[in-house]
C-alpha cells in the first residue's frame with residue numbers, strides 16, 4: 569500500500585518518541601493539506617504520545633480553515649523561541665516559508681520534512697529525514713501511510729484532519745492525483761468517523777457573494793485564443809479592492825475557466841500591489857499541456873497542471889484589448 573518509505577517511517581517514529589517539544593511548520597498561504605497534516609501530527613504527538621507540540625504558520629489562516637479548526641490554535645507570531653524545540657517538522661510545500669520560520673538548525677535539534685512536491689529544495693537547512701514524492705496526492709496521504717505502517721490507531725479527529733488534506737489537494741477527487749489508493753484511504757478515514765459532507769460544506773461551499781461577483785467580472789472578460797487553446801482573463805486591482813478578492817478567489821477563476829471545453833489551459837492575469845501582475849495557469853491531465861513550462865519561461869514555477877508567474881507591470885487597455893505594460 570505504501571511507496572517504500574519503511575526506513576523513513578521507522579526513523580520518524582523514533583524521533584517523535586524521543587522528542588519533548590515539537591514545532592510543526594505549515595506553509596505560507598496555508599491550505600487544507602498543510603493544516604490537516606500539521607494538526608493530525610499534533611494530535612498524535614499530544615494525545616497519543618503526551619508531547620508538547622504547536623503548529624506555526626507564516627500567514628494567518630483563511631476563514632474556512634479557522635472554521636474547520638474551531639478552538640485549535642495556530643501560532644502566527646514570528647517571535648516564538650525556536651531554540652526550545654528539539655524537533656521541527658515541516659508539513660507540505662516546505663519551500664514556502666519554512667526557512668522564514670526556521671532560519672537555522674539549533675544544536676540537538678532534529679528536522680523532518682514531509683512533502684509531495686518535487687520542488688523540495690532547502691537553501692540552508694539540511695533535514696535529518698525527508699520524504700518528498702509526487703506519487704502522493706498530499707502530505708495527509710503520507711501521514712495515513714505512516715500511521716497505517718505503524719498500526720497506530722487513527723482517532724476520528726486525526727481521520728478528519730487527514731481527509732481535509734486529501735479532499736483539498738485532490739479538489740474533491742477531481743484532480744489527476746486521485747488514485748484508487750486515495751479513494752481507499754478516503755473510505756478508510758470515513759469509516760473512522762471523518763465527515764465528508766462537513767468538510768465539503770466548510771471548505772468548498774462557503775463562498776462569499778463578493779467572490780462570485782469577482783468571478784463574474786473575470787468570466788465576462790474571458791476569451792479563447794484558437795491558436796494556443798488558451799482561455800485568458802484578467803482581474804484588476806480595482807476589482808480586488810471592490811470585492812475584497814484574495815489569491816484563493818483568483819485561483820478559483822483559473823480553475824473554472826479551465827473547465828471550458830476545447831481549451832488547452834487557462835490563464836488569469838491579476839494586478840497585485842503597485843506594479844506587479846501575477847499569472848495563474850491551470851490545465852488538466854487529459855489536455856496534455858504542461859503549464860509549468862510556460863510559467864518557467866516567465867521565471868515562475870509550479871506543477872504541470874497548476875503553475876504561476878509574476879511580472880512587473882500594469883494591465884493597460886488599448887484598442888484591441890488589454891496588455892501588460
Ligand SMILES: [Mn+2]
Pocket residue numbers: 601602660661684705706707737
Ligand atoms: Mn499539499
